[in-house]
Amino acid sequence: MTLLELEGVTAFYGPVQVLDGVSLSVPEGGAVGILGANGAGKTTTLRAISGTVRSGGRILWEGRDIRNTRPDRVAALGIAHVPEGRGTLGGLTVRENLRVGAYLRKDRKAIDADIDYCLDLFPNLRERVRSNGSALSGGEQQMLAIARAFMAKPRLLLLDEASLGLAPSTAKSVFDAIRRLRVESGIAMIIVEQNANLAFTLVDSATVLETGRSVLDGPTAELKGMDEIRRAYLGG
Known part of the structure; x- marks a missing residue:
């Protein structure tokens, strides 16, 4: 069952267009990664889902379009967002x-x-x-x-750069806990992560963004075998 689906999502900050046709699909209990260079639109994609940036296209939650729904109402649907920078009180x-x-x-x-x-x-x-x-x-x-x-x-957890600024051993511990959380709770996840090697230990599939567009997607095993993915994201 598809829990969340993005179809041709666009987003702007003022006059500047950041997303230009992002599409991805998250099944119930699944984990999807979003890869891309700085400025590719990864964080904005999560913000579009959680309602903190105005967007176009379609954002379907169990088949119902929730695009531009207020963030508190998005949260009440069962979508939790862990933004870059943590936001600890x-x-x-x-x-x-x-x-x-x-x-x-x-x-x-x-x-x-x-x-x-x-x-x-x-x-x-x-x-x-x-x-x-x-x-x-x-x-x-x-x-x-x-x-x-x-x-x-939540039924869906949005994780933005969970390893950013952490020592490698700490980042591994955090991802080990996220993996356990996924297995034990069944929460679906979208993971934006600069460390693709870490992300690929957790996600089932991934989408690659370039300048705000979805340019490649597929199962983790398939993407890891692509030369362009290894060169750009896996240090291969």
Whole structure:
């Protein structure tokens, strides 16, 4: 079953067109990567989905067009966005940040259980559970941002550059946790990631953007075998 489908999506920042015909499809429980050079439109694609930039074309959620829906209503549909830069609430503790993630939920007992699950998923956060977000390392803030998004119990998670600025060992730990989260929760994911080698360990398929257009897509195994993909993204 197709959960989300983008058909010829366009987007502008003022007079500047950033997306010009982006198309991709995410099945229920699937994971899709978005690759491309800086400025290709990867982040804008996620913003178009989450309703934080005006867009054209069609963005179909279970067959219904949600293009230009307000961000809070997109979130209520079950789409959680972890933006580049993390956005940790620095004045709140780790536990308080997690509770903020669950603000739309009413199942309080389940919220407590999910907080415990997040602290198990990211043991560093359990050790810092009473610390303010501003006191966390960059890697811990990224873990917290992902865990906070999970607390909304989304059906689709948008992850923008989860490894950006992290040491390789920390980035691997973060992606190991994301992989476990996907397997155990069944959450579908769209992953924008500068480290294609990391992304390809997690996604089933990927779309390549160039200057705001979808120019290539396919299963992970197929893309990894292409010379142009290896040269551009895999260091081959």
